[in-house]
Amino acid sequence: MTTVYVSRDSSALSLGAEQVAAAIRAEAAKRNIAIDLVRNGSRGMYWLEPLVEVATEEGRIAYGPVRIGDVPSLFEAGFLQGGSHSLCLGPTDAIPYFKNQERLTFARVGITDPVSLDDYLGHQGFRGLRRALDMEPSAIVDEVTTSGLRGRGGAAFPTGIKWRTVLNTASDIKYIVCNADEGDSGTFSDRMIMEGDPLVLIEGMTIAGLAVGATQGYIYLRVEYPHAHRALNEAIDTAYRSGYLGKDILGSGKSFDLEVRLGAGAYVCGEETSLLESLEGKRGLVRFKPPLPAIEGLFGRPTVINNVISLASVPIILDKGGEYYRDFGMGRSRGTLPIQLAGNIKHPGLIEKAFGITLREILYDYGGGSATGRPIRAVQVGGPLGAYLPESQFDTPLDYEAFSAIWAVLGHGGVVAFDDTVDMAKMARYGMEFCAIESCGKCTPCRIGSTRGIEVIDKIIEGVDREKNLALLRDLSDTLLNGSLCALGGMTPYPVLSALNHFPEDFGISTADKAA
Amino acid sequence: MTEHEWDREHVQEIIRCDKDKPGALLPILHGIQDALGYVPPDSIPLIAGELNLSRAEVHGVISFYHYFRSTPPGKRTIYLCRAESCQAMGSEALETHAKQRLNIDYHETTGDGAFSLEPVYCLGNCACSPSIMIDKDVYGRVTSETFDEIIENMQVDAQ
Numbered sequence: 001m002t003t004v005y006v007s008r009d010s011s012a013l014s015l016g017a018e019q020v021a022a023a024i025r026a027e028a029a030k031r032n033i034a035i036d037l038v039r040n041g042s043r044g045m046y047w048l049e050p051l052v053e054v055a056t057e058e059g060r061i062a063y064g065p066v067r068i069g070d071v072p073s074l075f076e077a078g079f080l081q082g083g084s085h086s087l088c089l090g091p092t093d094a095i096p097y098f099k100n101q102e103r104l105t106f107a108r109v110g111i112t113d114p115v116s117l118d119d120y121l122g123h124q125g126f127r128g129l130r131r132a133l134d135m136e137p138s139a140i141v142d143e144v145t146t147s148g149l150r151g152r153g154g155a156a157f158p159t160g161i162k163w164r165t166v167l168n169t170a171s172d173i174k175y176i177v178c179n180a181d182e183g184d185s186g187t188f189s190d191r192m193i194m195e196g197d198p199l200v201l202i203e204g205m206t207i208a209g210l211a212v213g214a215t216q217g218y219i220y221l222r223v224e225y226p227h228a229h230r231a232l233n234e235a236i237d238t239a240y241r242s243g244y245l246g247k248d249i250l251g252s253g254k255s256f257d258l259e260v261r262l263g264a265g266a267y268v269c270g271e272e273t274s275l276l277e278s279l280e281g282k283r284g285l286v287r288f289k290p291p292l293p294a295i296e297g298l299f300g301r302p303t304v305i306n307n308v309i310s311l312a313s314v315p316i317i318l319d320k321g322g323e324y325y326r327d328f329g330m331g332r333s334r335g336t337l338p339i340q341l342a343g344n345i346k347h348p349g350l351i352e353k354a355f356g357i358t359l360r361e362i363l364y365d366y367g368g369g370s371a372t373g374r375p376i377r378a379v380q381v382g383g384p385l386g387a388y389l390p391e392s393q394f395d396t397p398l399d400y401e402a403f404s405a406i407w408a409v410l411g412h413g414g415v416v417a418f419d420d421t422v423d424m425a426k427m428a429r430y431g432m433e434f435c436a437i438e439s440c441g442k443c444t445p446c447r448i449g450s451t452r453g454i455e456v457i458d459k460i461i462e463g464v465d466r467e468k469n470l471a472l473l474r475d476l477s478d479t480l481l482n483g484s485l486c487a488l489g490g491m492t493p494y495p496v497l498s499a500l501n502h503f504p505e506d507f508g509i510s511t512a513d514k515a516a
Numbered sequence: 517m518t519e520h521e522w523d524r525e526h527v528q529e530i531i532r533c534d535k536d537k538p539g540a541l542l543p544i545l546h547g548i549q550d551a552l553g554y555v556p557p558d559s560i561p562l563i564a565g566e567l568n569l570s571r572a573e574v575h576g577v578i579s580f581y582h583y584f585r586s587t588p589p590g591k592r593t594i595y596l597c598r599a600e601s602c603q604a605m606g607s608e609a610l611e612t613h614a615k616q617r618l619n620i621d622y623h624e625t626t627g628d629g630a631f632s633l634e635p636v637y638c639l640g641n642c643a644c645s646p647s648i649m650i651d652k653d654v655y656g657r658v659t660s661e662t663f664d665e666i667i668e669n670m671q672v673d674a675q
Contacts, residue, residue, distance in 0.1 A: 011641050014656035046643035183638055185599030191640040223546075223583050224595075224639050226652040261539070262546055265583030267637055281541030282573075283580040299538060342642035343604035349643050371605070380600055384637075416601045416642070430603070434637065440580075 001034050002080045005053040005060070007110070009042035009195050010227040011188070016067065017050040023071040024052070031075060041196020043110035044350030045097050053092055056082040062092040097347060097366055102328060104336050105313045106189075106352045109196035115234040117242055120199045126244060128318030132207045133252045140211035141167055144314060146322030148334025153179055153270070153307030154382065154411040154487070156333075156400045159314075162304060165294035166212040169302040174214035176205050176256075177279065177298055177305040180221040180228070181263050181270040184383025186414030189338040190308035192350055194221070194228035197312070198235035202245065202258060204311035207318055208304050209256040217258040218298070220275050223265055232260050267384075267438035271486045272305045274440055285442045286486040307412070309338055330356035333399045343380075343416035344370045353398075360394040362415060374419040378427075378503065382411025384434050385491035387498035388424065409494065424503035429457045431495035435488060445480045446489025452476060453496065460507055470509075473500070520588055522556050531566045541567060541577055545584055554585045582634075590625040590632040592670060594618075595649040598635045601642035605657075610646050613660040617667065630671065 006012075006021040021037060028035045043051060048064035052074070061082040063074060070087060077085040089095055103109075112119035120126065132140050145160025166174060178201065182190040193201060205217045221229055236258055239245040247255045261279055263269050269278045273287035276298050297303025313335065317325045326334045333355035339362055342348050346368035353362075363369070363376060370376050378388045387408035389396070396402050403410045418427075432453035439446045453476055459469045477493035484490040505511055530547040534540050544563060548555050555578055564571045578584045596614055597607060618626050618633055625632040641647040644656025648663070655666060 010654050011644050011656060014641050014644050014647065014654040044643075049644075182640060185638045186601045186642045187638075188640040188642055224636060224649070227654075261542065263583075264542060264545070264581035265636070266581050278542065279539050281539040281567075281577070283576055340642065342601040342645060348645075384600060414642070416604055418604045422604070427600070427603075430600070438637070 001036050003036045003038055003055040004080070005038050005040045005055075006050060007042045008039035008114070008227070008231075009049075009192060010225070011046055012042050012049040012051070013227065015046075015049050015065070019068050020050045020052065020066050020071065023068045024074075027071050027075050033075075033080065035080065038113050040112060041109040041114050042192060042350075043092060043098055044106070044192065045095065045347070046349045047347050048089065051092075052079070054079055054082060058082060058091065060092045062089040062095065063087045064089060097349065097351075101352050102336050102354050103352045104316050104325065104328070105193070105200075105309060106197075106338060106350065107316065108200065109192055109350075112197065114196050114198055114231055115238055117199070117238050120197075124319060125199055125315075126203055128315035129203050129206055129244070130250070132210050132318050133250060133254065135210075137167055137211050137213060140207065140318065143318055143322045144211070147313075147317040147325040148322075148329070148332070149310060149313055149317065149325065150333070150400065151307055152309035152313070152337070152412065154184070154409070156410070159306060159310055162294055162306070163208065163211050165292065166214070166302045166304050169295050171302050173216070173299075173301045174212055175298040175301055175303040176208045176212070176214045176217040177276070177303055178205055178217065178219040178311055179270060179272060179275055179305055179307050180219050180225075181275060182222060182225075182308070182412070183267040183270045184385075184412050184414050186342045186380065186416035187340050187383060187412045188342075189340050189350060189413060191225055191228050192338075193308055193312045194225070195231045198228075198232045199239065200312045200315055201232075201308060202235060202239050204314035205258060206245065206249065206256045207314050208306070208311060210254060212302070212304055214304065215255045215257060217256060218279055219258070219260045220263060220269070220279055221260050222263045229260060229262065236260070266440075267434075268440045268486070268488055271488065274486070275305070276303065283440070285440050286488075288485070309412075328354035330354070330397065330399050331401055333401070337398060337410070337413050339398065340412075340414045341367050341417075342414065344372055344376070344419045345417045346371050355399050356397050358395050358397050359389065359415070362398070363394065363417060367417065370417060370419045372419050372421075374421065376417050377420040377422055378418045378424060378499075380416045380418070380427075380495065381414065382409040382494075383414050384431065385409070385487060385494055386411050386414070387494040388427065388502060389498070390502040407494070407498065409491070424499040424506040425457065425461050425508075426506075428496045428499040428507075429454060429461070431492055431499070432457060435492040439488060443483070443485040443489060445483040446485070446492070449476055449480045449484075449489065450492060453480075453492070457496075463508055466508060470500075470507075520556065522552055522559065524562070526551060527556075527559050527562060528566075531563060535566050541569070541574070545578060549584060553589045554587055557586050590629050592630065592650055593632045593634060595634050595636040595639070597637070597639050597641070597645070597647045597649075599638040599642075601638075602646035605645035607646035610648075610658060610660060610663060614648075614663060617664060631667070
């Protein structure tokens with residue numbers, strides 16, 4: 001029986017994958033052909049979705065983007081045997097966009113059935129956990145430290161150090177919390193993992209539990225991800241039924257319980273202390289630090305709180321060793337970064353590469369330039385709190401320190417491209433507006449400064465006392481940068497000032513003035 | 517304003533089901549909103565009583581989170597993404613069109629009760645911008661034309 005793959009990833013569904021899958025089923029039934037239709041994650045080549053793959057003796061052959069109307073002709077062309085068709089893309093693995101990646105964390109995404117334990121085990125799943133079960137907690141932490149893994153949520157804090165702190169803090173109860181509140185615009189790698197390979201996250205969290213002595217985990221998932229919610233719950237059920245979660249994991253005598261909790265549309269809850277408040281059933285107000293969550297976190301207990309990608313990278317580190325992972329990357333940015341390419345771009349998608357690739361390679365070699373065919377004028381990297389980069393900075397390598405050096409951030413790895421029709425003053429205004437909408441309200445610079453920021457930018461755009469208001473905007477940004485309690489207020493000046501500094505002409509400042 | 521009717525027994529059952537979980541308030545509010553479409557303001561004393569919280573605390577939590585609503589939504593809720601990636605692909609025009617087509621602004625419901633419109637800041641569908649979500653279904657690369665088609669198909673289905 002031929003196996004056909006149509007993704008269940010929510011972006012593929014947003015382009016009609018469900019209808020295409022149904023049409024393939026119906027057409028096969030009509031022709032009396034038995035097929036095995038697997039709903040996999042996405043390969044991350046979204047301009048080709050809905051992508052249909054067929055397993056042949058020569059490997060998986062891809063067709064895409066497939067619309068319902070194409071289905072009869074695919075059968076006519078013998079696509080079940082890999083037959084030629086105008087939508088045929090050849091072997092999926094040979095498509096350069098996919099072939100040239102270094103997929104470690106995303107090794108299974110788009111390939112396996114996300115909730116099939118057999119598929120997971122057949123693709124090196126749970127090998128990291130099995131190894132961790134035979135190790136001392138301290139040795140597990142050492143392995144993660146050796147890997148050089150830094151928090152992929154955006155702050156890039158060394159994961160091993162965080163885990164070491166929790167391990168060394170005595171407490172009868174400790175927690176593992178997964179930050180799955182992926183609110184940054186232009187990012188979707190957490191979603192792809194949770195929808196496309198949820199078991200790897202479960203495995204990573206279980207290993208974290210073994211490493212620090214925690215027996216309860218929570219995944220704090222944003223409510224905007226209903227498909228991820230369903231996939232995670234299915235995978236958690238599977239893991240419980242087969243002895244990978246719960247009491248006495250694989251007969252080891254060790255336990256780990258896991259539950260998904262939903263957020264409720266507050267961006268600030270992606271900030272770790274706000275998230276913990278929310279998990280406790282409160283308003284998501286940011287906490288003062290110290291104490292660090294590693295010492296007093298959820299319900300006042302030592303807590304490992306890590307992003308989805310950080311935790312999902314742990315199984316391969318435990319399986320292949322910290323050194324294997326560390327050998328990818330550059331400088332102090334070790335391993336790989338799942339880069340999410342979005343916005344006005346011809347070939348948007350997920351590109352997992354070792355740190356060090358340049359923005360230009362991502363935008364043009366992978367992205368193929370803008371979707372509209374116009375020049376790419378600005379790129380926002382790292383979500384709504386990330387800086388806008390002009391063309392002159394496109395040769396910056398993706399590396400935490402290299403970005404830091406140009407007053408930008410890598411964040412969670414989102415790259416959003418804009419063509420030359422973008423109005424950067426408007427984007428700067430939106431930066432302040434977003435901060436005003438999402439501020440938790442605890443600290444004054446963020447709560448009030450963001451609203452004052454909108455007003456000042458409006459005046460600059462209108463040309464009212466421009467010089468004075470520009471000085472005011474810089475002063476206000478300084479207050480936000482240095483006086484905010486968390487990154488929401490503290491980083492809003494990144495998009496605002498980078499837009500102003502790199503694109504002053506959009507604010508009514510002539511470039512001659514800039515030179516002077 | 518007249519209060520909307522809601523099933524007290526059902527809400528009590530939802531609260532009882534989750535009240536012993538650590539950090540039970542959000543799961544309870546989700547349970548109520550899943551069942552009723554909103555969290556009735558007059559259910560607050562009930563929730564507060566069961567969780568041993570003040571009514572102010574419960575109200576504070578409901579009002580903090582954009583997702584929780586205190587009034588019944590339309591039959592379907594349209595979430596329109598306003599974030600940067602969608603802006604780069606023309607979501608502003610889509611936003612203007614959607615408001616005109618439905619004849620409502622954000623946080624409002626159409627006169628016939630068919631649709632509510634809410635802004636959302638990223639659906640994680642950024643590679644297929646601009647995006648909307650209707651209830652739990654995400655739609656990518658939405659144009660004014662496809663928006664109308666989706667809405668019209670839903671109106672036909674409803675009849």
